[in-house]
Amino acid sequence: MRDRLWDRLRHSWHEIWFAPGESTNLAAARIIVAAHAIWVLVSWDIASLSGLPDGFWWNVRQTTQWRFFIFPGHPGVERLAEGVALLALLAVLVGVWTRGSALIAAALLYHLGPLQAFLVHNDPHNRGFTIAVLSLVVLSASRCADAWCVRVRRGPASPSEAPPPQWEYTWPLRLMQLFVAQVYLFGFWGKLSESGLAWFTPEQLGRHAVIFEHRLPGRSLTHLGSVVADSTLLTTLGAVAVFVFELGFIATLWSRAARRIMVPAAVGFHIGILLTMQIFYVGVFHLLLFVNWSWLAGVLRERRSGALPAGT
Template identity: 40%
Template sequence: MNRLSQSRWAQYWDTFWFTPTSPRNLAAARIIFAAYSLWVLASRQLAEVSGLPLDFWSRVGASARWRYLDFPGHLSLERTLVWLAGIALVCAGAGVFPRLSCFVSGILLYHLAPFESIIWIPHPYARGLTISVIALLTLAFSPCGDSWTLLPLGRSRPSAPASDYTWPVRLIQVFLVEIYLFAGYAKIVVVGWKWASAANIRNWILYCIEEDQMGVFHSLGAWAAARQLACLALGVGTLVFELGLIMVLFSRIARRVLVPLVALFHLGILLGMNLTFLNVPQLLVFANWDVVAAWLKKPHPEVSNQPHKVEEVNASAETAFVTQNTLGTLAPMR
């Protein structure tokens, strides 16, 4: 591969995007996003929104309708598209024409995802499929089918690491980190640093645990709301965490430490504020799947020691048999 230039920043750029890696991480990203998107798609009845009475669509502007090609009165068509999207996601995860399957599913999800919220909020973001759409389209333009496919293609596959397997995974990781980076940025720009104040965090916790439409867990939130220092720590920690998570893109140690903490972070938010972040499974794209594959192929200690134990038993039995025959032969000599 030709380097952009010999300058330091160009080398950093090439190292970040094009360091040769194996195809496993890219294949794992394909499987992760296909399985996740299929789970979200199957858990919703997106097509049914098209069959709602026209009064429900009265506040949906023409720009939103044409932007996503979402229109009322096409229930049968939308149901068919949901099935096609599901089939495409299954094929993408299994590796059946993976690039074409990722492209088709990404385009269909771009059309279907806004149905969940288009009639009651002016934007369809943060509903579970935003990152999936751009991730699947990214995978469609990458060699994501060079590993872990159900139907391998007839062409030969490169076994050595290549730079083409790196940039798609990096780009998807950037998409995920942007969720936290821009969330922290929005808090500071819209509200200011006072967002992290104990009073603000306490008000949000009380609202979330007392809202009858979302209140499921109450104990942890009530405990934190009653302690000013805990609320202040949560506010400051959230801003530091969201703005600092970008380090996982550049540091292996940060990935090992911060990515598991992200899952615990959202578990705490769920139990304390009843707020669910559906994208948590997508964080598996930060895992090193070469290490996981090597660990799975490693023989289990008990299994590897079992043949030695069998050999020891056979050797003991053979020794006893020889000894018995020898004693039987020597007996008449006495």
């Protein structure tokens, strides 16, 4: 009995991490991670934050500054770091020297990312680079440039060189998907730690909807937060949906059916949060890591002949 259980666990582990994968799916993940990080990087003027007066940094622990190698008062140095990070991300995007460029980009984003967050929190939190940093480290150790990349001239390939095993395209992608799934799982855990199961009651959800609708100055995007809060049916459905979604999203790592249900549900989840609580989660685009890009590429290739590949 014990041996049978162990064999099943070992088989499941192998299926999750080392099943045959596609180079195009891993290449698509490389492009998604790099493009998203570039978008976030150019959207913020991170370097200028280093030049803010000392009074802005009073609430930031010295140990935290040392942890991220942040020394305020050097915007020129930070501007240089931004430029190098951008170049490294562009190299990752096109698949050039990804082993080194992804690692350089990860190190620099690890340093740059917390700068803005420190002005709001004592620690970096949900500011757009967390998944990127972790994923870039994974990409630096993977064969992410075997497809959809700019080919750099190299010496002639050996005729006896065997193609890489297909599992090498699976574990990096699955690990990046795990980073995305953990956002929801840890969000669920945080709610339990803060309020227990009481967080998932209609009253609590309605309270949050109203608070976040009026939290920021200026005109709200919509007034759906108040509409939801006034409806017991909507708050009850919302509380149940949040509980099931945040706890169940982790199943996307091993279940194809869960991916087909939970990933579209996640998109709807974030649209609902945006419309009711005025919160835009910049990491929502990382859900594209769950798309079967290899299958989509096959659809496009076979469309002319009218023969579609097997299902996702």
